[in-house]
């Protein structure tokens with residue numbers, strides 16, 4: 001049951017920092033710029049610069065690094081897995097041999113590069129979600145998507161669905177925990193047995209969870225209708241997003257760094 | 266002694282940015298056969314406390330024993346503890362999931378590995394305890410029932426484990442007055458007819474007070490009062506109001522009479538008791 005509460009993804013940590021106060025659009029675009037350049041870079045020194053760039057942003061954000069690095073935990077396995085695959089599967093100059101397994105220099109370099117790439121990618125996106133409240137994040141996404149309205153992208157609807165989904169993640173986690181506890185009290189067992197039994201044991205959790213989620217969705221729909229919700233057309237915002245000087249400076253700086261790094265390395 | 270708690274503390278999300286200490290230094294003993302009410306304002310930690318009784322939560326510090334067994338010791342068979350202590354969650358109808366009511370109530374006994382005849386016996390017995398007719402209900406889907414019926418089925422699905430102690434978290438929440446009285450009278454019956462130890466959690470004391478024999482009052486994670494309902498309402502009326510609980514209406518009425526100089530006993534819980542007390546203290550008895 002502990003597992004559920006330790007998911008830090010999407011958990012906003014409020015602080016008063018430069019990063020927190022940036023316009024969400026700037027933060028999203030900067031994050032995208034970093035991600036794009038991560039995939040263009042082919043040298044260690046490039047990753048070193050970008051990695052430091054992200055680390056400095058974490059320090060500026062005043063969010064304890066502990067929480068940012070916690071985001072790495074779920075994908076640590078994937079990173080290790082790709083590293084190992086690359087280590088053993090790449091042809092090239094052999095630098096270490098153990099039986100039929102051999103590690104090549106090329107494999108080592110490739111594996112490490114990809115690990116760094118994933119590593120920095122997760123750090124950057126974790127920082128984005130940790131330092132941006134879900135509301136302003138979806139606000140930012142809505143405004144960014146609005147650019148594509150002319151090709152029929154329903155920006156407001158997408159943003160509304162994201163808002164609702166984000167809003168209900170903690171609720172569903174809480175509910176899952178409660179249902180688990182209740183079924184354990186009724187004699188259910190979620191910790192022993194083989195994979196198939198364990199999957200079968202999830203039924204007492206999943207059915208109530210779905211039933212309650214559907215009921216909740218129904219109630220929410222009725223409540224929204226009662227409040228005359230009718231989509232994005234002509235809808236104004238309580239908080240208007242405004243680009244400030246700090247936003248322009250930050251974004252310019254990020255773009256310069258990422259473009260330079262991508263070209264030079 | 267059935268449950269014994271020593272200096273127990275509990276903090277949610279220990280070491281996280283949102284950590285909150287919810288239980289502060291709980292000391293408590295509950296004997297076999299007691300009928301205990303646990304009341305307190307919203308968020309005072311009632312639900313958190315009772316989840317320690319069957320090992321769903323582990324104390325941050327302090328000890329809890331069930332029939333002398335230390336729940337924190339390594340290798341304790343918590344399944345056995347959960348079989349002894351039946352915990353009925355708030356809104357238990359939200360945890361129903363089987364196709365038929367029979368299967369729903371048979372879930373616990375099945376997990377105990379009982380043979381089919383015994384399971385059926387237990388289902389019959391549990392349905393009877395909550396006053397539902399076996400033949401009429403067993404084949405129906407639990408989702409086709411009314412809220413009150415669903416809650417009884419959920420209660421039966423705990424009773425079928427045959428716990429020695431029954432803990433109910435707000436069993437009357439969201440029920441109409443009749444549904445509420447029905448559930449309470451069934452709980453009373455289970456206590457008196459089967460000698461079941463019962464802990465009843467609520468933040469509505471009106472009904473609880475006249476149901477239980479011992480009342481625990483919680484305030485901000487501590488148990489601040491412990492005694493019979495009469496004692497508590499007589500002696501601690503002001504403190505109860507201070508911790509945001511107030512008194513049952515009749516009790517409050519008696520306290521007001523006393524404040525006006527009438528020498529009445531203020532530990533009454535029901536309208537009938539109040540009537541008797543007032544009539545007794547009247548100089549000229551009324552003709553009825």
Ligand SMILES: Nc1ncnc2c1ncn2[C@@H]1O[C@H](COP(=O)(O)OP(=O)(O)OP(=O)(O)O)[C@@H](O)[C@H]1O
Nearest residue numbers: 277278287305306307308309310311312313314468
């Ligand atoms: N899973 C949890 N994680 C973190 N905090 C929690 C959790 N569950 C409860 N709390 C907090 O602990 C405190 C006590 O909660 P608890 O549910 O025990 O109160 P309660 O007395 O049962 O209240 P109510 O009468 O509303 O049911 C509350 O402040 C609540 O916000």
Ligand SMILES: [Mg+2]
Nearest residue numbers: 311312355434
């Ligand atoms: Mg509660």
